[in-house]
Amino acid sequence: MGLFILRRVGVMILTGLCLTFLVFTLTNLYPNLEKLAKTQGNFRMSDEEVTSFLERGGYLQPMVVKYGEWLGVLPSYRHENADGSIQGRCILPGQAPEEAPEFCGVLQGYWGFSTVFKDEVGSIVATRLGLTGKLMFWVMVLMVPSALILGVLSGMNEGSKTDRTLSTVAITTTATPEYVSGVILIAVFASSAVGLKWFKGTATSAMEDANFENFFLPVLTISLYGMGYIARMTRASMAEVMTAQYIRTARLKGVSFPNIVVKHALRNALIAPFTVIMLQFPWLLNGVVIVETLFNYKGFGWTLVQAASNNDIELLLGVSVVSVFVVLVTQLISDIGYVYLNPRISVS
């Protein structure tokens, strides 16, 4: 088991390095840098001015070197200006060059500076991630139990009327992406055209003070899309368990049906959904981006959109690193959990 985890972690780190290098390359292509120079300087810069700006910032070094500096394994680039002063990535404004550290990258905890929010990337990501964490927590609270109940109810009597109805519900929710269900939910429950006005159509106020009225719609929108999928997995796995020999034995023994479902079937039927729930995290991340944009909830997904559409290179990199990390860690947990829950699988 230890070796298995070790190997998985190794592959994970390798994947993480490859992915961050990919994102780094794509965000540091010359057109992006040119745009960065023009937004930092002014929009009427000539080509020579752009080149000299980029030269001073160390942007014109080979990609691998820049990546190493960003990661913090290579000493950071320093440029000596014409007046003899030294500028560099690690040297904060007003700091003497001698005092500045030689390495400053992600490994040293320095994530760079956001050009849009005028703040340290690390602190932006942390605050936004906290807000999204709140959203995700309530999504999980709503989504997982309802999906499992839906799946168990339809799977315990395969082919029955309950099963047909609930399966259709599950298929419908998987066919409804967040930007469709969100729009429909806002239209029905929040707009003045229908007039129900039960909930608020924006979640901006939920950032400080989340309550049922302003937070339920975004949570429901994300949950719906993932719910159908988990419910269908649970249904399939439950239906399979219900045909097993030991369930038949229990029935012949005269155990009541609710008891069979709860005591005999449930534990075995929940192995498959567990992996699915963990693997849903990357999908939830997508949902979060859409829903936060739709409901104007300024969390992690909203930051991603802002960073990407405003060419905020360092913030986008920070956001990418975090999201890739989340995806990889959940994959790891799902693998380990699967082995742990299912005694039939051995890793060696």
Added chain:
Amino acid sequence: MEPLSWIEIITRVLLQFTPVWLSLVILFVLSITYKRKLGLYGKLFDSTIGMIGFALVMFWVFTGIFGSFGMIVTHDALAQVSGMKNELPGAPLPNPDEGQYPYYLFGGDNLARDVFSRMVKGAWIVVQIAPLATLFAFMVGITLGLPAGYYGGRLDTFLSFLANLILAFPVILLFYLLVTPEIVETGIPSYMATVLFVFPLVFVGVLLNSRYKTQPNIRAPLLIGVLGIMGWLYLSLISEIGSKVAVLPGFLDLFDIPSGILVVFVSVVFVNSPTVFRIVRGLAMDIKTRDYVAAAQTRGEGPWYIMLWEILPNARGPLIVDFCLRIGYTTILLGTLGFFGLGLSPESPDWGTTINDGRRLLQIYLHPAIVPALSLLSMVLGLNLLADGLREESLRD
């Protein structure tokens, strides 16, 4: 003129769809009559769920096709009629010209365009791109997944690592990285198109080559003919005058894809193919242990013959089901791209873009966003039901 009542609106919309209803009836009557001779497709008509799904899908397919010929639509999807801004469904035009349709059946959007016609035109964009992009993703996934599953070993490890790499990306981040104007300027999407669109050629080439290897008099002309035509199509697809990849001179270039569409197409194929790769790889690993594969190996068939003519046909059931589901997923992805205003032009009538336009005024005017939202929902739902029906029927054998 008075605005139409709801009953009048529904009647007029149903009438407007007449060609679609006729085609649907003909298709269903023909299919149900001959369903015993039509294999898996015919079996679909034994399951109610499958039939409902198929009807929903074909409704949008016919709507898209007829809409592209200018039928069904009541107005030009881009034309703005003054005085119709945000008008409610069934609103009459203030002073209609001779021969102009006198109503906006589903109302007007915030630029005074007809919501109904935009919905129909949006269907055509989805019907064009989604199945084709899915098909390309399947070509890529199959061409790489079969050898990975069949040979295993280092090749498998390497390809699986690459696939997992792409899968670990949140899709939206990938879209934002690939579809921005700066990236398009560097030509990366064009190069990716050059690589990804080779796979259908490779697939068909290997498929025919392995089948007719022993009959050289058929093989040579067939391969030259098929690959020649496909190569020409391929070159005209990727090359565009003025872009980074301009290999063909203009007079040989058969058609030009607007670069926005091409970028969207490439990124959707790119996102979908790793999943297809994983499915095909798993199926190949499972099927290669069967007796008929061993028999073919004993007969001395080449590896590609076994992969493409022994393993692939036996993996078709799950692949067809996944194909339907994946078209639905691609539709959702296209909508996502439109929703974030990536790739497609801002006035394009595709559903994602119209939902994004409409959502700004959602608190007051529902119809500009709700109509495309329900269209997308019904189309994807149809595809999912169709896949469900197919799965049930193919399991029954």
